[in-house]
Amino acid sequence: MTEWDADAGVSYKRRGSLRLFGGLVWKVWEMSTDLPGVSETSLWTLYHRAAEAGRTNTVLPDPQAVRLVSELCFPFREHFGKPRAWVAQAIALRALTFDRVVKQFLTTHPDGTVIALGEGLETQFWRVDNGRVQWITVDLADQIELRRQVLPHGPRQVAVTCDVRDHRWMNGIHSAGGVLVTAQGLLMYLEHDHVTELITACAEAFPGATMVFDTVSRRFSARSRRGGKGPGGYRLPPMPWGMDPPARRELQASIPAVSTAEEVAWAPGRGLVGYLTSHAGQVPQLRNNRPLITRLRFGRTEDEAEYPKPSGLSSRP
Numbered sequence: 392m393t394e395w396d397a398d399a400g401v402s403y404k405r406r407g408s409l410r411l412f413g414g415l416v417w418k419v420w421e422m423s424t425d426l427p428g429v430s431e432t433s434l435w436t437l438y439h440r441a442a443e444a445g446r447t448n449t450v451l452p453d454p455q456a457v458r459l460v461s462e463l464c465f466p467f468r469e470h471f472g473k474p475r476a477w478v479a480q481a482i483a484l485r486a487l488t489f490d491r492v493v494k495q496f497l498t499t500h501p502d503g504t505v506i507a508l509g510e511g512l513e514t515q516f517w518r519v520d521n522g523r524v525q526w527i528t529v530d531l532a533d534q535i536e537l538r539r540q541v542l543p544h545g546p547r548q549v550a551v552t553c554d555v556r557d558h559r560w561m562n563g564i565h566s567a568g569g570v571l572v573t574a575q576g577l578l579m580y581l582e583h584d585h586v587t588e589l590i591t592a593c594a595e596a597f598p599g600a601t602m603v604f605d606t607v608s609r610r611f612s613a614r615s616r617r618g619g620k621g622p623g624g625y626r627l628p629p630m631p632w633g634m635d636p637p638a639r640r641e642l643q644a645s646i647p648a649v650s651t652a653e654e655v656a657w658a659p660g661r662g663l664v665g666y667l668t669s670h671a672g673q674v675p676q677l678r679n680n681r682p683l684i685t686r687l688r689f690g691r692t693e694d695e696a697e698y699p700k701p702s703g704l705s706s707r708p
């Protein structure tokens with residue numbers, strides 16, 4: 392795996408080691424950033440994707456996630472509790488929706504570059520790889536260190552150690568084949584101004600590119616800041632930034648380089664949860680208080696013709 396360290400001000404020191412199944416050693420790093428607890432959320436999402444993938448009627452087969460959870464010497468159940476089926480399906484449906492956006496991008500840009508911000512232990516590359524995509528993972532030092540050990544990267548994958556609030560991660564990225572920036576489960580952990588600065592910087596660095604990210608509602612954000620428990624009872628770290636549907640237009644209006652901002656419909660799933668995640672916008676009680684997935688296009692509106700909507704992947708302006 393190629394690794395580039397942007398020296399982005401994230402200092403950390405080794406605290407100990409955990410021996411992994413098969414003899415691998417997972418170093419436990421103690422981070423001194425102002426983001427305590429955020430890093431372990433990648434284990435929480437991994438745990439739930441693996442739980443969902445273990446079902447015979449899963450919405451998202453994910454053998455790499457199942458392998459990781461069985462091999463990592465981490466007390467998942469003690470730490471996060473028993474995985475709840477509805478949370479596991481919701482997390483998997485979010486990942487599936489992102490997968491569909493990436494696959495759609497790769498149909499029009501088969502040699503494109505996907506930049507996965509805050510990728511943690513996401514195994515999306517192995518679910519969507521077309522054999523040609525260039526894949527860039529950007530995350531904090533402890534995550535990249537762990538990922539490097541348990542998810543060995545191939546020649547088309549690059550890991551960048553950088554805080555996304557420091558835009559040096561953009562240096563040297565080739566965008567000739569087209570760029571898709573993804574931020575799954577990340578932006579809610581940033582402050583509003585950092586989100587705006589990040590999107591603005593992406594739009595300026597990658598004109599013609601697309602960015603997809605998910606958000607929690609403002610109400611959910613406020614609850615997390617009060618220390619409330621998240622879905623399934625696990626206390627997720629505070630999420631300073633939340634966004635409700637009307638804010639999409641404000642976001643677009645406040646960043647001139649964003650040409651379009653549209654909601655991406657969630658992939659449909661199983662049963663009530665599967666129905667609600669994809670139809671929440673039509674339920675009056677949830678319409679303005681729900682997780683959203685948003686796709687932005689930067690500049691060059693004529694590029695829109697390149698993105699035909701595949702069946703089943705709808706979007707709302």
Ligand SMILES: C[S@@+](CC[C@H](N)C(=O)[O-])C[C@H]1O[C@@H](n2cnc3c(N)ncnc32)[C@H](O)[C@@H]1O
Nearest residue numbers: 430432433436509510511530531554555575576
């Ligand atoms: C909830 S996890 C999501 C992981 C993965 N994207 C997924 O969906 O499973 C949040 C990830 O964002 C990363 N992260 C949080 N703040 C960050 C920052 N300022 N810069 C870079 N990565 C960050 C964390 O280290 C973690 O890997």
